[in-house]
Amino acid sequence: xxxxxxxxxxxxxxxxxxxxxxxxxxxxxxxxxxxxxxxxxxxxxxxxxxxxxxxxxxxxxxxxxxxxxxxxxxxxxxxxxxxxxxxxxxxxxxxxxxxxxxxxxxxxxxxxxxxxxxxxxxxxxxxxxxxxxxxxxxxxxxxxxxxxxxxxxxxxxxxxxxxxxxxxxxxxxxxxxxxxxxxxxxxxxxxxxxxxxxxxxxxxxxxxxxxxxxxxxxxxxxxxxxxxxxxxxxxxxxxxxxxxxxxxxxxxxxxxxxxxx
Numbered sequence: 282x283x284x285x286x287x288x289x290x291x292x293x294x295x296x297x298x299x300x301x302x303x304x305x306x307x308x309x310x311x312x313x314x315x316x317x318x319x320x321x322x323x324x325x326x327x328x329x330x331x332x333x334x335x336x337x338x339x340x341x342x343x344x345x346x347x348x349x350x351x352x353x354x355x356x357x358x359x360x361x362x363x364x365x366x367x368x369x370x371x372x373x374x375x376x377x378x379x380x381x382x383x384x385x386x387x388x389x390x391x392x393x394x395x396x397x398x399x400x401x402x403x404x405x406x407x408x409x410x411x412x413x414x415x416x417x418x419x420x421x422x423x424x425x426x427x428x429x430x431x432x433x434x435x436x437x438x439x440x441x442x443x444x445x446x447x448x449x450x451x452x453x454x455x456x457x458x459x460x461x462x463x464x465x466x467x468x469x470x471x472x473x474x475x476x477x478x479x480x481x482x483x484x485x486x487x488x489x490x491x492x493x494x495x496x497x498x499x500x501x502x503x504x505x506x507x508x509x510x511x512x513x514x515x516x517x518x519x520x521x522x523x524x525x526x527x528x529x530x531x532x533x534x535x536x537x538x539x540x541x542x
């Protein structure tokens with residue numbers, strides 16, 4: 282009886298020892314696998330960081346302001362022009378929320394919606410930074426990052442304001458003599474039998490007609506000057522530029538590590 286009990290205890294201990302050795306072996310294998318995964322993850326992070334640095338170097342040659350943002354709306358990096366406009370050199374270290382640099386809740390709401398929907402065709406409102414007006418466009422780099430290109434449209438907006446002001450002044454300058462012409466033309470219907478009035482009305486109508494003609498000549502002269510001094514301006518789609526960047530960088534990218542859409 283005692284011998285059987287001893288044999289039972291020895292069997293239980295033997296099974297426990299075998300199970301412990303097996304568990305120790307599985308734990309060692311799990312640790313080795315975890316170490317390999319950690320090394321692979323470190324290599325992946327390093328590769329992504331290297332490709333991000335290469336992209337930043339490429340964007341540093343762009344004259345317009347460009348920021349690289351993640352899917353959370355944080356600014357990861359920016360070229361020199363963006364750093365100057367948004368004073369990133371004196372602000373907190375990147376990455377930082379876009380709200381740190383653009384404190385417009387309506388604009389940030391539209392920006393967040395575009396990031397969430399992954400739609401680059403969503404029209405983002407213009408950004409006012411100091412005396413500059415920027416027209417932003419988004420271009421997505423895969424699912425996790427995007428480029429925010431901010432085109433400086435300050436000069437274009439200034440010219441548009443000048444054109445609207447010029448047209449407003451021209452409308453006022455034309456309305457005054459035309460009102461006089463219309464008034465005297467109608468007065469002739471009632472007082473045309475008076476020779477003195479006809480003479481006065483004819484003189485004023487001729488003077489006002491000459492003034493209108495001078496205005497039209499001035500307008501034509503201004504248009505000719507503008508046409509002569511106008512430089513031929515080429516248009517460019519920011520998205521096509523980014524796709525060309527993608528095509529240039531794609532040969533050096535591994536699809537499993539970094540993907541550009």
